[in-house]
Amino acid sequence: MKLVIFGPPSAGKGTQAQKLAQRYGIPQVATGDLLRKAVAEKTPLGLKVKEYLDKGKLGPDDLIVKVISERVSKPDCKKGYILDGFPRTMGQAKALDKMTEVDLVMNIVVDLDELVERAVGRRTCLKCGAVYHVKFNPPMNEGICENCGLKLIQRDDDKEDTVRNRLKVYHEQTAPLIEYYRQKGKLVDIVGGGGIEVVFAQMVKAISQIKQRASPGHGGL
Numbered sequence: 001m002k003l004v005i006f007g008p009p010s011a012g013k014g015t016q017a018q019k020l021a022q023r024y025g026i027p028q029v030a031t032g033d034l035l036r037k038a039v040a041e042k043t044p045l046g047l048k049v050k051e052y053l054d055k056g057k058l059g060p061d062d063l064i065v066k067v068i069s070e071r072v073s074k075p076d077c078k079k080g081y082i083l084d085g086f087p088r089t090m091g092q093a094k095a096l097d098k099m100t101e102v103d104l105v106m107n108i109v110v111d112l113d114e115l116v117e118r119a120v121g122r123r124t125c126l127k128c129g130a131v132y133h134v135k136f137n138p139p140m141n142e143g144i145c146e147n148c149g150l151k152l153i154q155r156d157d158d159k160e161d162t163v164r165n166r167l168k169v170y171h172e173q174t175a176p177l178i179e180y181y182r183q184k185g186k187l188v189d190i191v192g193g194g195g196i197e198v199v200f201a202q203m204v205k206a207i208s209q210i211k212q213r214a215s216p217g218h219g220g221l
């Protein structure tokens with residue numbers, strides 16, 4: 001099962017992708033996490049993409065496509081995966097078409113003001129990629145990751161200015177992909193304004209519908 005989670009920055013893609021990964025036993029492939037990790041570790045890739053991330057810009061398509069295609073060819077992706085933060089441009093979507101056929105694209109829809117509030121309050125674990133929110137989803141111990149006990153950080157690109165810039169980039173370059181996938185019949189809209197569990201329930205329902213379609217009477221994909 002190959003899923004794409006779509007939506008503007010801080011709509012809840014990572015949060016939902018992590019829950020889906022647990023539920024269905026397939027990995028979350030989070031472009032942002034892969035890139036931020038490369039930056040933190042100062043790998044050759046990290047050095048190339050750092051300036052883009054810092055400004056809230058998208059990295060060059062060829063580089064991002066390479067990162068993703070390497071990641072999804074690892075053994076843990078054999079049964080499927082959840083793409084979170086990819087594709088973000090039409091060029092990336094076309095490259096993905098050449099790589100594989102995705103089963104479902106879930107488009108999380110959230111109001112602008114809510115997006116800014118979510119981004120500014122977001123706290124992230126650099127080690128495991130877990131996401132929290134100071135108000136909407138606080139960790140058990142303030143500022144500490146529940147999975148690995150490490151100190152949570154506020155991402156550099158979660159400052160309000162950068163957030164607004166990322167939202168602008170989203171509307172220019174990524175939002176057009178919604179129509180692209182809608183026309184292919186792959187897209188389902190998810191109302192993202194509710195709580196985390198409410199959003200998750202919509203996704204589980206959408207997935208069970210495509211599973212039924214894929215093999216009526218069987219386990220599905």
Ligand code: ADP
Binds near residue numbers: 013016131133192199
């Ligand atoms: P994305 O991956 O789309 O950028 P995240 O999953 O990191 O978004 O979520 C952005 C922020 O909003 C995080 O701080 C997260 O804890 C919080 N969040 C996610 N989903 C919800 C929700 N349904 N209601 C309130 N806050 C949410």
Ligand code: ZN
Binds near residue numbers: 146
């Ligand atoms: Zn962690």
